[in-house]
Amino acid sequence: MARIELDLAHAYKVNPLRDEDYALLPLKMTFNDGGAYALLGPSGCGKTTMLNIISGLVKPSHGTVKFDGEDVTALLPQQRNIAQVFQFPVIYDTMTVAENLAFPLKNRGVSPQKIKARVGKIAEMLEMSGQLNMRAAGLAADAKQKISLGRGLVREDVRAVLFDEPLTVIDPHLKWQLRRKLKQIHSELKLTFVYVTHDQVEALTFADQVVVMTRGRAVQIGSASDLFERPQHTFVGHFIGSPGMNFLPAKKTSTTLEITGQRIKSNWVTPDLDQFTLGIRPEYVTLTDASDAGAVQAVVTQTQDVGTYWLITSTVSGHTLRARVATHQPIPKLGETVHIAVLNTHTCFYNNEVLIA
Amino acid sequence: MxxxxxxxxxxxxxxxxxxxxxxxxxxxxxxxxxxxxxxxxxxxxxxxxxxxxxxxxxxxxxxxxxxxxxxxxxxxxxxxxxxxxxxxxxxxxxxxxxxxxxxxxxxxxxxxxxxxxxxxxxxxxxxxxxxxxxxxxxxxxxxxxxxxxxxxxxxxxxxxxxxxxxxxxxxxxxxxxxxxxxxxxxxxxxxxxxxxxxxxxxxxxxxxxxxxxxxxxxxxxxxxxxxxxAFSDPPMNLLKGELSGDAVLLAGGVRLPRSTSNATSTNVTVGIRASALQINASATTIALPGKVELAEISGSDTFVHAETAVGEVIAQFTGVHQFELGANITLYLQPDQAYVFDANGALLSAPIFDSRQ
CATH class of the missing domain: 3.40.50.300 (P-loop containing nucleotide triphosphate hydrolases)
Structure with missing residues (x-):
């Protein structure tokens, strides 16, 4: 197992000049030994580039990759002692499940007794003990992908296991079972896991620490609740949650606070800046009434009965503000003027897209 | 048209x-x-x-x-x-x-x-x-x-x-x-x-x-x-039960106070949407003690898979909540929020909903 340190940048172009020329902007990052990490972001954000740099498939144009302090930047993937699991099953159809699982060990000359013990253990974890002697060819796609996972996990001495969207081929209703397996396996084997996905459910469920990426930059590293409660960057607020965080421009003078141009009487402490952006999630705004001086006035533009709650979309002086309202509460009508409280312990404040308070 | x-x-x-x-x-x-x-x-x-x-x-x-x-x-x-x-x-x-x-x-x-x-x-x-x-x-x-x-x-x-x-x-x-x-x-x-x-x-x-x-x-x-x-995501929890007077008896000796007329057989299925399972008790709720199998986090919601006396169930909570694998959990159900289906799968009674719009 290894602690992985990145201090690098990567450009596919020869002489990168502008930010857009970089697939990965200069970054420093440490993946702790035994941690479960996810790299999360939309396509083109740089997450796969980062994974490929860790595995050695891509050599960074600038900087270094270290495993436990040792510089491995120049080493090939096969010299780095890592295991990889890809989107699609990579297995030998003609071999049995047991032979497939044993393959990475056999290749390295591990003794037959040790192989048997380890293969038995991994098969048990993946609930495949009963299928060990079956040919891989006849198995369903998800069983094949389980074998791929097993092959990634079978070696005890790997320094990290890297996953590239490994649940793509799994049926939606089976996904949660494999997510649970992966979590259990991680807590039992204590391997360093790095998991690439564009799916927030997968990342937030699987990882202790999620790295949220956009346009070649890692904008936040944190737990699921860090990302939900205190997004460090407006992109994180927007990307995590469905729908994402609401953002409203605010202005302050020594005596007044204006949100989207509406004067707000509130004793709530706000940043000492002339201008900033207020961020609040639809789950945390509350519908109140005209007597609440701390609320903004909005006009309802859409009401959606989502079954288990209502989603109310409104505009506040031209800005969209969404509220998630419990079904047992009164639901405003389309075109109705409502008052929405946006200042509470969950409110975040941003300046130039970065969290300031 | x-x-x-x-x-x-x-x-x-x-x-x-x-x-x-x-x-x-x-x-x-x-x-x-x-x-x-x-x-x-x-x-x-x-x-x-x-x-x-x-x-x-x-x-x-x-x-x-x-x-x-x-x-x-x-x-x-x-x-x-x-x-x-x-x-x-x-x-x-x-x-x-x-x-x-x-x-x-x-x-x-x-x-x-x-x-x-x-x-x-x-x-x-x-x-x-x-x-x-x-x-x-x-x-x-x-x-x-x-x-x-x-x-x-x-x-x-x-x-x-x-x-x-x-x-x-x-x-x-x-x-x-x-x-x-x-x-x-x-x-x-x-x-x-x-x-x-x-x-x-x-x-x-x-x-x-x-x-x-x-x-x-x-x-x-x-x-x-x-x-x-077909119309529940996460899947509706479906539990086999037996009508007995003004209650439905579920596995593990759990008694759900719920009367239904017009049942032709005492064999029924109780349907509970994930969002109907709560973490807080009230005077009228029934308790379902169990163990956490996995907490899936979608960003806006947390889906807890739990093994309980009545069988495996999924509960949905708004926001991000962390639950350790294997931790004890008690879920609470308002009896009038359950569906009851007859032996042929036809709806006998649905929860009572307020219509507040």
Whole structure:
């Protein structure tokens, strides 16, 4: 197992000049030994580039990759002692499940007794003990992908296991079972896991620490609740949650606070800046009434009965503000003027897209 | 326009794709076709469009029998899963093509207006291949909208986009549908998407039309276990029970106070939506102690899989909550929030809902 340190940048172009020329902007990052990490972001954000740099498939144009302090930047993937699991099953159809699982060990000359013990253990974890002697060819796609996972996990001495969207081929209703397996396996084997996905459910469920990426930059590293409660960057607020965080421009003078141009009487402490952006999630705004001086006035533009709650979309002086309202509460009508409280312990404040308070 | 399907049936060789069904689409509204893959959604749409002729039954448009009238002689717009555009035409020409074909006036300004609505205005002079997937699908949607056909059919149009893009585009589409006068049919596998689209929902399962009605009503009053299954995400918790006086006895000796008249047998199934399971007790709730199997976090919600006395259940909580694997948990249920289905799977009683709008 290894602690992985990145201090690098990567450009596919020869002489990168502008930010857009970089697939990965200069970054420093440490993946702790035994941690479960996810790299999360939309396509083109740089997450796969980062994974490929860790595995050695891509050599960074600038900087270094270290495993436990040792510089491995120049080493090939096969010299780095890592295991990889890809989107699609990579297995030998003609071999049995047991032979497939044993393959990475056999290749390295591990003794037959040790192989048997380890293969038995991994098969048990993946609930495949009963299928060990079956040919891989006849198995369903998800069983094949389980074998791929097993092959990634079978070696005890790997320094990290890297996953590239490994649940793509799994049926939606089976996904949660494999997510649970992966979590259990991680807590039992204590391997360093790095998991690439564009799916927030997968990342937030699987990882202790999620790295949220956009346009070649890692904008936040944190737990699921860090990302939900205190997004460090407006992109994180927007990307995590469905729908994402609401953002409203605010202005302050020594005596007044204006949100989207509406004067707000509130004793709530706000940043000492002339201008900033207020961020609040639809789950945390509350519908109140005209007597609440701390609320903004909005006009309802859409009401959606989502079954288990209502989603109310409104505009506040031209800005969209969404509220998630419990079904047992009164639901405003389309075109109705409502008052929405946006200042509470969950409110975040941003300046130039970065969290300031 | 008024589209009526009368005793429509579709067979291919010995296989039945659609069992005889009647469906009168609500004119000028959105109808969602909801069902898993192979449910018959695409088959039904192809019959509506005139791409296929039904084995038996009639397709009636505005009181005229159009059964067997091919698609080119009908006024229908279609959007598919794959982003289909004319590769050698610019984005402008793609959107303008149905208008040019009909030699319509003001083509320029109409294309501009649509491009603006769908945020593809900057790309009008580019070729589709130069755009991202999300932008390409916007072009296909703009072309379908340009046609201003009285019937618009969309077959899982957002399935190939990542979730943030889907969210955005779904929002725009709902507003465009509401502003237009077309009768819209939208196929999806996702219950949440159906709820967000609103309108009316037709639930399909293995070639059968199970229920049609206003979306929220079908969600709250599924006629059968099959409808409830198709229209719940996460899956509805289904527990075998036995009627005993004014209660249902569940596994593990759990007693659910709930009376139902008109049951013909004491064998029933209790259905509990994940959102009906709470973490807080009240005077009237019943307790289901158990152990956490996995907490899945979607960003806006946490889905807890738990092993309890009544069996394995899934509970849904708003926001991000951390639960350790194997931790003790007690879930609470308000008895009047449960569904009761009879031995044949038909709904005996639904929860009591307030309608506050």
């Amino acid at each position: 008024q589209l009526v399907l009368e005793r429509i049936e579709q067979k291919v060789a010995a296989q039945t794709y659609l069992y005889p069904l009647d469906l009168t689409l609500v004119p000028g509204a959105v109808t969602v076709l909801l069902g898993a893959t192979q449910a018959g959604k695409t088959t039904l749409m192809r019959l509506m469009a005139g791409l296929d002729k039904p084995t038996s039954g009639r397709v009636v448009v505005d009181n005229t029998d159009v059964t067997g009238v091919p698609v080119r002689d009908r006024n229908v717009a279609m959007v598919y899963q794959q982003f289909i555009n004319y590769p050698s035409m610019t984005v402008f020409d793609n959107i303008a093509s149905p208008l040019k074909l009909r030699r319509e006036a003001n083509i320029n300004s109409r294309v501009q207006a649509l491009a603006e609505k769908l945020h593809i205005e900057p790309f009008l002079n580019r070729l589709p291949a130069e755009l991202s997937g999300g932008q390409q699908q916007r072009v296909a949607l703009a072309r379908a909208l340009a046609k201003q056909a009285p019937l618009m059919l969309l077959d899982e149009p957002l399935v190939n986009l990542d979730y943030k893009l889907r969210e955005e585009l779904r929002d725009e589409l709902t507003q465009l549908f509401a502003a237009g006068s077309s009768t819209v049919v939208y196929a999806t596998t996702e219950p949440t998407e159906a709820l967000l689209l609103g309108g009316y929902t037709a639930v399909l399962d293995r070639g059968e039309l199970l229920q049609y009605g206003p979306t929220a009503e079908v969600f709250r009053h599924p006629k059968s276990i099959r409808v409830a299954r």
